[in-house]
Amino acid sequence: MEFKIKNICCIGAGYVGGPSMAVIAKNCPDLEVNVVDINRERINKWNSENFDELPIYEPGLKEIIKRCRGLNLHFSTEVKKNIANADLIFISVNTPTKTKGVGAGQASDLKYVDSSAREIAKYAKGKTIVVEKSTLPVRTAQTIKNILEQSNIDNRDTKGNQREFFVLSNPEFLAEGTAINDLENPDRILIGGEDQEAIQGLANIYENWISERKIITTNLWSSELSKLIANAFLAQRISSINSISALCESTGADISEVKLAIGSDKRIGNKFLNSGPGFGGSCFKKDISNLIYIANHYGLYEVSEYWQNVISINAWQTNRISKIVVEKLFNTISFKKISILGFAFKANTNDTRESPAIKICKDLLEENCKLAIYDPQVSPLQIEYDLQLKQSDNLSNNDQAEWTFADTVIDASINSDAILVITEWEEFKFINWEIVYKHMRKPAWIFDTRSIVDINKVKMSGINFWQIGKGKI
Ligand code: UDX
Ligand code: UDX
Numbered sequence: 250m251e252f253k254i255k256n257i258c259c260i261g262a263g264y265v266g267g268p269s270m271a272v273i274a275k276n277c278p279d280l281e282v283n284v285v286d287i288n289r290e291r292i293n294k295w296n297s298e299n300f301d302e303l304p305i306y307e308p309g310l311k312e313i314i315k316r317c318r319g320l321n322l323h324f325s326t327e328v329k330k331n332i333a334n335a336d337l338i339f340i341s342v343n344t345p346t347k348t349k350g351v352g353a354g355q356a357s358d359l360k361y362v363d364s365s366a367r368e369i370a371k372y373a374k375g376k377t378i379v380v381e382k383s384t385l386p387v388r389t390a391q392t393i394k395n396i397l398e399q400s401n402i403d404n405r406d407t408k409g410n411q412r413e414f415f416v417l418s419n420p421e422f423l424a425e426g427t428a429i430n431d432l433e434n435p436d437r438i439l440i441g442g443e444d445q446e447a448i449q450g451l452a453n454i455y456e457n458w459i460s461e462r463k464i465i466t467t468n469l470w471s472s473e474l475s476k477l478i479a480n481a482f483l484a485q486r487i488s489s490i491n492s493i494s495a496l497c498e499s500t501g502a503d504i505s506e507v508k509l510a511i512g513s514d515k516r517i518g519n520k521f522l523n524s525g526p527g528f529g530g531s532c533f534k535k536d537i538s539n540l541i542y543i544a545n546h547y548g549l550y551e552v553s554e555y556w557q558n559v560i561s562i563n564a565w566q567t568n569r570i571s572k573i574v575v576e577k578l579f580n581t582i583s584f585k586k587i588s589i590l591g592f593a594f595k596a597n598t599n600d601t602r603e604s605p606a607i608k609i610c611k612d613l614l615e616e617n618c619k620l621a622i623y624d625p626q627v628s629p630l631q632i633e634y635d636l637q638l639k640q641s642d643n644l645s646n647n648d649q650a651e652w653t654f655a656d657t658v659i660d661a662s663i664n665s666d667a668i669l670v671i672t673e674w675e676e677f678k679f680i681n682w683e684i685v686y687k688h689m690r691k692p693a694w695i696f697d698t699r700s701i702v703d704i705n706k707v708k709m710s711g712i713n714f715w716q717i718g719k720g721k722i
Contacts, residue, residue, distance in 0.1 A: 252378065252450030255281065258335035260365045262286035262295055262324055264428075264531070264600060265382060265421050266341035267305055271313045272432040274322035276458040282322045283331040295324035306599040306626045309429035332372040337451065339419075340365045340393075341382040346535050355542035357386050357535065366393045369414075370400035376413045378447045382421055384532065386539055387474040390416045390441075415447035418469050420476035425530065426597030438464045441472020477536045481556060484533040486521045488562040494524035494718030495569070504718025505700060524718045526605040526671055526698040527567035529594030534560060534603055567605045570669075571612035574696055577715060578667060583617035583648050586690070588661035591672025591699075592624040592632055599626035605698075606671045607635045614638065614650035621653055621661040625674055629654040659688060667694040673701050682710040 257273070259266045262284045274282040286292050294304040296318070300311045318324070325331065332338060342361035347353050362383060369379055379397065381390060397414040398404070404412050418441035423431040438455045442448045452464050467475070490508065497504045504524050512519030528534075537556050544553035575582055594604035601607065610620055614636070621644070622632055629640055632654065641651045655661035658676070662668060662685045670677055678701050686693060695707055697716040704722060707714045714722055 252336065252376070252446055252453075254336045254378070254450050254454065255279070256334050257282050257337045257339065257454075258331040259284045259339040259341050259382070260286075260328065260332075260368070261339075261341035261343070261361075261383070262288075262291055262304075263341065263343060264305055264425060264598075265423065266339065267295065267303075268307055268310055268423065268428040269339070269341070269382065269421055269432060271310060271317065271322060272429065273454060274317040274320075275313050276433075277454060278321055280321060280454070281334075282317075283335070284322070284324050285326065285328045285331050286324075287326065287328070289326050292324050292326050306597075307425070307428045308597055313429065328368055329372045332369055333374050335373070335377065337378040337380060337454075338369055338373070339380045339382040340369075341421075343531075344383050344385060344535070345531075346538055352542050355538040355545075357384075357539050359385070359389065359392070362389065362393065363396065366396040367400060370397050373412060373414070374408070375410055376415070378415045378417060378450055380451060381416070381418045381473070384420055384476050384480070384536055385418075385473055386543060387470050387477070389473060390418055390469045415442070415444045416469070417442040417447055417451055418472035418476075419451060420472065422476070422479065425600055426595055433458065435459060435463065439467065439472050439475060440464065441467045441469040443469065477540050480532050480536040481540050481559070483521055484528055484537055484563070485556075485559045487523075487525070487528045487533075488559045488566075490522050490524045491527065491566040492562050494566075497718040497720050499720065501720035503720060507718075523700065525566075525673075525700075526570050526609065526717075527563045529603040529605050530600070531602040534563070567608050568612070570605075570609050570696070570698055571616075573715060574613065574667060574669060574694075575616060577694055577696075577713070581616070582613065582666075584619075584646070585667070586619040586621060586644060586665040587613060588655070588658075588665040588668045589620055589622040590624075590658060590661065590668060590670045590677055591674055592622055592627045592635075593672050596673045596675065597626075599628070599631070601627055601631055601635050604635070604672075609669070609671060610636055610652070614652065617648055617650050619644040619651050619653075621655045621663075621665060623655040623658055623661040624672065625676065659685065662688045664688070664690050665693075666690050667696060669696045670699055670702060673699040677701055678703070682707050682712060686710040686712050 259270045270282050270284045291304050342365055344357045347356045347358040394416050440448050440451055448466055494504045508522045511517050512522050537560055541553040541556050592606045641653050644651050644653055694713045
């Protein structure tokens, strides 16, 4: 049976659901796209008159929302109605790492996927394609199928019509900060499933703007596992280069030269080789932890240990940053002011989940220093939440840990002893260090964890300089 898909619903209006559905709506004007979420505040933000108040900052997103919202793209909390009307439903809810119970600290918490499947089982009508968009442990599709098939014994909807469900896996590979471009021009679209017509129904949607050649179809389990493994491989490259950044600092080698030399080998490639303060974001740690849990479950202890090391190196890299800062500032930073440039886990997003900035700032605050934090997109409220510490209106002269939000780089630098660059925002590449230096207390330091500060310009200004992976400066 050929699927005629006219109405789609996405459960979860987050970093994945929101941008993905916006791009589908833009490229498929004949489709009705309804994004639903249980979080009313988030939905209100998606519907806000002022497009600068959308809940997610992503370059290019605002423009698409302006164009499609109210036409064929709708955001609402009406889960029941939109499930009932949908021919195809994406499940795009969050799947955090479990904090307690079996698998705590490693396994993914599937409570939201479970409850979404139950809502679909209750309200869906006729034939419905159910698509896993969230990253899920391999074989979750089986759980979803069981819930869908067993919740309603005679499999009839409220009007007595026969119902049928087709479960597909269609993981999303977008990276935050480049989400719109990744969605418009993906390297591949991965669809896992058993029913060929259902797979084709979903593929037809993507073929509105993506070449058929890029659509890979697999069985359900390969698709689910591939998403976890893609993230694990990307994270593993970062841990590899970060481990070498420390070796460069000790030996006098230069990580950017090493990167160029090894990245020129086509077999290695030059992407994803930037050393930094450790990877953050909602996916890498969660997905590797999940991989570790699965490997342990199947008794593959050496496999789990291998991937555990990728996480351990990442934590070690983040931890060593604050230690270097303290050591360079004569082993004490109490009464000192440190400016933090960038709090998001990467540039071009307002997302702070697992951001290395959180751990680094907490470590510095443990030493009773004062922080002035500047980020062009992260709100002071979010930082308060992440640091579990209210911001101070003014930094005092007392020997206590405090932080304040700075509106500009210059504001942050006034009377500060050190500047720590944590996120690679474009504007940090163009800072006039001579002006900044004038505002700082001397001796002044810059710590660049992203290799984006121009060494020559800093040297001319007279500031002391440390850069990740630079053995000699
Ligand atoms: C995504 C993926 O879906 C996840 O699997 C991946 O590993 C990380 O990225 P993301 O979009 O980033 O999640 O999560 P988030 O921004 O937290 O959005 C999820 C949304 O789902 C939230 O707005 C939440 O309110 C909503 N939700 C959650 C529901 O609408 N219903 C629920 O039952 C649970
Ligand atoms: C990642 C995957 O890239 C994406 O395919 C998947 O769908 C979700 O997880 P995301 O976490 O949004 O995307 O961003 P990504 O660009 O992968 O960066 C993750 C972290 O690694 C960031 O903290 C980033 O700063 C860091 N990173 C990335 C490096 O430290 N060095 C690099 O060379 C690349």
